[in-house]
Amino acid sequence: MASLxxxxxxxxxxxxxxxxxxxxxxxxxxxKFADGEGNLQGSDDC
Structure with missing residues (x-):
């Protein structure tokens, strides 16, 4: 991908x-959506 x-x-x-x-x-x-820690449907901290 160096030529990108x-x-x-x-x-x-x-x-x-x-x-x-x-x-x-x-x-x-x-x-399905996950937050940065892999929790499905996100978390309250996001």
Missing amino acids: PAAKKDSLFEVLSELEQAGLIAVVNDG
Whole structure:
């Protein structure tokens, strides 16, 4: 991904999208959200 233009490196979403399109990763959306500690549906501290 060193050849990725700087404009595409501005957000994690863009980088993950490019990696997925290149077949380097798989992004699975199970419809569940977790906070930064992995608690499903977030927590009161978030």
